[in-house]
Amino acid sequence: MEGKRKNRLFQHSTMAALVGGLFGGTTNFKDLMEHGDLGIGTLDHFDGELVITDGKAYQIREDGKAYEVRPEDTTPYAAVTFF
Secondary structure (H helix, E strand, O other), X not given: OOOOOOOOEEEEOOHHHXXXXXXXXXXXXXXXXXXXXXXXXXXXXXXXXXXXXXXXXXXXXOOOOEEEOOOOOEEOOEEEEOO
16 A cells, blocks of 8 residues: 555645636646545546546536546546545
């Protein structure tokens, strides 16, 4: 379990950045998932909601379906932890 610390929340970017108009993805999911296996956030340019569970990232789109996120996809905001 090297690199996986308990009781730690990793937050990429801030809500203030989103409010300020920074909607473009600034980290990819390959890098983000090194910080947790459970979390929430959004995708590049608010293209759906982000749900991370059991170490897999999903994009929830307006059709209500969950689509697995690719490692090269990006996010402007996410919060993850190891559970």
